[in-house]
Structures are given as structure tokens and as C-alpha cells.
Amino acid sequence: MSDLHESTHHYGAQDAPGPENLLLVWDAPNLDMGLGAILGGRPTAAYRPRFDAIGRWLLARADRLSQETGSRVEAEATVFTNVTPGGADVVRPWVEALRNVGFAVFAKPKTDEDSDVDPDMLAHIRRRHAEGVLRGLVVASADGQNFKETIDELIAEGLPVTVIGFHEHASWAVASDTIEFVDLEEITGVFREPLPRISLDQLPDEGAWLQPFRPLSALLAGRNH
Numbered sequence: 007m008s009d010l011h012e013s014t015h016h017y018g019a020q021d022a023p024g025p026e027n028l029l030l031v032w033d034a035p036n037l038d039m040g041l042g043a044i045l046g047g048r049p050t051a052a053y054r055p056r057f058d059a060i061g062r063w064l065l066a067r068a069d070r071l072s073q074e075t076g077s078r079v080e081a082e083a084t085v086f087t088n089v090t091p092g093g094a095d096v097v098r099p100w101v102e103a104l105r106n107v108g109f110a111v112f113a114k115p116k117t118d119e120d121s122d123v124d125p126d127m128l129a130h131i132r133r134r135h136a137e138g139v140l141r142g143l144v145v146a147s148a149d150g151q152n153f154k155e156t157i158d159e160l161i162a163e164g165l166p167v168t169v170i171g172f173h174e175h176a177s178w179a180v181a182s183d184t185i186e187f188v189d190l191e192e193i194t195g196v197f198r199e200p201l202p203r204i205s206l207d208q209l210p211d212e213g214a215w216l217q218p219f220r221p222l223s224a225l226l227a228g229r230n231h
Contacts, residue, residue, distance in 0.1 A: 040148025059195035
């Protein structure tokens with residue numbers, strides 16, 4: 007059975023079908039990991055993405071899609087994130103700031119290696135598709151290959167799909183002939199300072215450190231599955 011037509015999660019009445027939309031799903035844990043790999047550590051305020059800039063970019067896209075389709079297409083954006091045990095107080099200001107900008111937030115407890123938000127992101131995409139309101143999709147993920155099957159199906163149906171992330175980690179999307187890839191740093195105003203990116207094609211003479219994408223200890227967790 008097509009991935010797009012699998013059963014979806016149950017959602018409340020507040021999530022009833024709305025107007026035609028350009029849907030953005032933002033994979034916060036994965037993008038944080040990708041950004042941390044570029045920076046070599048946790049991002050400071052200067053290197054945290056500005057969601058008001060992302061919102062303006064998405065609204066401009068929705069407006070362009072409205073003109074192309076001749077129907078009103080609204081922007082819908084949801085950030086999907088995990089909350090670690092005892093970490094609610096740390097994330098709460100960020101979540102509230104997102105909601106004030108106009109983003110919905112799907113928050114899920116991070117209890118083990120299998121409690122990622124990818125299945126919830128896919129369920130949300132499938133739900134909008136089943137409702138018949140999906141007119142375009144933007145997937146924000148540093149490594150969104152988990153979404154590739156669904157993306158390919160939507161493109162086959164004629165829906166435009168954009169992947170935003172970091173070109174260092176998304177070669178599958180950068181090289182695609184059918185997916186539009188936008189590097190997060192190319193979106194105006196997303197970062198206050200240029201990212202200290204290192205390219206293997208343009209290494210400094212003194213060399214450069216390339217940090218791991220995940221802790222080595224993750225290999226131990228993988229043996230248990």
C-alpha cells in the first residue's frame with residue numbers, strides 16, 4: 007500500500023481540515039544535530055534559526071503558489087520536536103516563541119532511540135494529503151531521507167516539494183532532478199551571523215576539525231535493536 011494512504015494518527019477537533027495549504031514540517035531534533043555538526047557544538051543565539059524569517063519566506067512561497075494555481079493557498083507550519091525528561095522548562099520559552107510567531111508545535115517525549123518525531127511528521131503530511139488540501143510541501147530536515155518515499159509519491163502526483171536543510175548533509179536532495187533544495191542559510195535573515203562552514207573542497211591550509219554527526223555511544227544503543 008502506498009505510504010501516503012496508510013492510516014494516520016488521531017488528531018483533535020482543533021486540527022479539522024482547513025483551506026488549501028503549503029505545508030512546512032520542521033524536524034527540530036535533526037536540524038539541531040546538523041547545525042551542531044557545522045558549528046562543532048551547541049549553537050549560540052547568533053546561530054539559532056530565526057523562525058520569523060522562515061515564516062516570511064514560507065508566506066512568500068504560498069503567495070507565489072496561489073498565483074500559479076489561481077486559488078488561495080495558505081501557509082501552514084509545524085515544528086516537530088522531542089522533549090527530554092526534565093527538559094520542559096528549558097524548551098518552554100522556545101516553544102512559546104514559536105507559537106507566537108504563528109508556528110504550530112508537535113512535542114513528543116524523548117524516552118528512547120525509537121521516539122523520534124519522523125513518524126509523526128509523515129502522519130501529518132499523509133493527513134493533509136488525505137484531506138485533499140495539500141498543494142505543496144516543504145520538508146525541513148538536515149537528513150530527510152526518511153521522507154523520500156513520500157516526497158517521490160507527492161511529486162509523481164504533480165505537487166511541488168522543497169527540502170530545506172544544509173547542503174553538507176542532504177546530498178540526496180541536492181542531486182535530485184525533481185526536488186527543489188534550499189540551503190537554510192540562503193533564506194534571508196535566518197541567521198544573524200554567517201555559519202562557519204567548512205567544505206572539503208576549500209579547506210584552510212592549516213586543516214580543519216570535522217565534528218561527528220552523532221555521539222559514538224549511539225553505536226551501543228543500535229546493538230539492542
